[in-house]
Amino acid sequence: MKKVYIRWIGAFAGRNYSLRESIKFELTRKDEAACEPVVCGKEHPSGVARDLQIGLLISKNNIFREFKADCWSFYGQDREKSLAAKKDQNPSRLYASSLKRVSSHAEAWARMPDAITGIVVYRSFYELPQDRKNVILKAARKNSLAIYTLTRKGELRKEEV
Secondary structure (H helix, E strand, C coil): CCEEEEEECCCCCCCCCCHHHHHHHHHHCCCEEEEEEEECCCCCCCCHHHHHCEEEEECHHHEEEEECCEEEEEECCCHHHHCCCCCCCCCCCEEEEEEECCCCCCEEEEECCCCEEEEEEECCHHHCCHHHHHHHHHHHHHCCCEEEEECCCCCEEECCC
16 A cells, blocks of 8 residues: 655644644745655544644655654754654754654654645545635645645545646
8 A cells, every 4th residue: 555644734732823834834944844654545543634634745755764653753862852862963853752652643754845745635625714725725836736635544636726
């Protein structure tokens, strides 16, 4: 089965940004970012995607590390969080602490921003409120990105909009 990687918009640890601000941030960031590996054809588990609904499709060529479970990712060396962190003194790199094996969500890391190949809507692009559709359409056109729907059954289909 095909695996795709999605960076869900709005997964920002307690901060609240508009959809427009979130997409702009992701498209202009120069660092690394966590994303979710999703197996197409397999029903997507409840969690991030059901809550946030919109994400960015990440090229598998830009994935440089993948975990079989969710993990806490952070930048730099914080000895209190580091637990199983990779031993490296580069403070601009992502590190992982403990894996959360109780979650059905897994995590991968990608080099940004060239990794973004499309915008993904969980469930249905056409069911989104018009203001959200407009933001997505504008961002997709401006950045030459395709728009996809990820169905509950794990099917990723390109939308002709």
